[in-house]
Amino acid sequence: MKLEMKDTPGQLVAALKPISDVGGNIIAVIHQRDEINDGDILSVQIVLEISEKKLPELIALIKGQGVNILRIGQERLLYKQTVILIGHLMHTDLGDTVDKIDCTGFAEVTELNIAMPAINQPSSAKIEIKSVNKTDMEKALDILRDVATQKNILIIEPLEEMS
């Protein structure tokens, strides 16, 4: 979210405090001194993690501190992982494999790159999965592992989280 506040001591702390009060997690704080603003107004971008239910409460608290919220942008799926699948992906309905993750509501296949092999050869695909958090990613991968076992697909997982 993007906030606007007076550039006076204590204002930033006043804006940040409610976030931890409602159980949010601050990921980054970015100061911007816009030229259009006159000197004593500071605009700040805050990247944070918070459950959607808590958002109205947070907005009220921040406004209560006399801080003006300019914009709230939402990127729900902050967590990203790429895996490669090898197998008879088309014959085993790749669409269905992707659906199994998309229908969870907490994770989504956001990119799919498939290499078409010669007929009857196994195909390879790279899929990017995004999820709300790390636990959800593990759940999504578990679903994928189950499907892969059933459909005889090999999953190559990253050694580390990829960005």
Next chain:
Amino acid sequence: MKIAVLGMGAVGRGLLRMIDEKDLGITVTGIADSKSALIDKNGISAGELLAAKNERGYCGDKTISAMEVVTRADYDALVEVTPTNAMTGEPALTFIRAALSRGKHVVTSNKGPIAREFCSLKEMAREHGVQLRYEATVAGAIPVMHMLEHGLAGNKVQAVLGILNGTCNYILTRMAAEGLTYDQALMEAREMGYAEADPTYDVKGTDTAIKLVILSNTIWNGTAQLEDVSITGIDQLTTDALRLAEEQDHTIRLIAEAVPEKNILRVAPRIIPKSHPLVVEGSLNAITLETDMAGEITLIGKGAGSVETASALIGDLLFLSG
């Protein structure tokens, strides 16, 4: 120091050559291959043994058995370099037990007995006041056991990651670099002498898993067995998969991974950034240890080869002789 050597294959011959060429202070008083043996408490010339083996195909007297060398020869340490049997550990297991119960040190490159009977062999060595050393069993020339025992003493090792099979790494490197298919790269590995006629044991991940068992039992004093490792080999990999990884500056390598806190003991092909220190080329091996004090340490080196493996055996022997 006096040694008895069982096995005159690539590794045994590499060891004898180095004893012959270098002034290591090591004397051979017993030797055996599968068909013959020799015992001489005054020492046997390593050079002559190599020449005899080369000429006749066997090293000594066909009426003497390897077991007689173990039980009768006069030596300080037994060097056990016979073939690996991953299931039973035999015949090495019997030889090693016989030597330990005679109060002799044992130095080996044989993964079978160490992976199968680590605890009982360690205990047996302790009871008889001798040492069982096996630096050469994991990652050939890389002195990872010495590193763990001395350089990293006092550290808590949290995780170990490794590329422990040169054949697999060679195949994957060639598939990535030249766009070869798995079959083409395997054929090339065979021609280069990196892969056995029957490559199953390497490409299915079994060899890597055995080494992982040895490493993790050593580090965490565990009792893991080959069956506890979740294993996926590299034989299903496609050139396309490597290319897809490449698009994001990543590649695919067969990684052995042990993280006791997370109950992870697995061998599988993994997507890994090309800039990761574990990503080594060709038949090289690499091991990353994650420790509490030293942080991450990666060792890279030759994972096999006659003289390279002999280097690890000699390191163990000279450590014993102080």
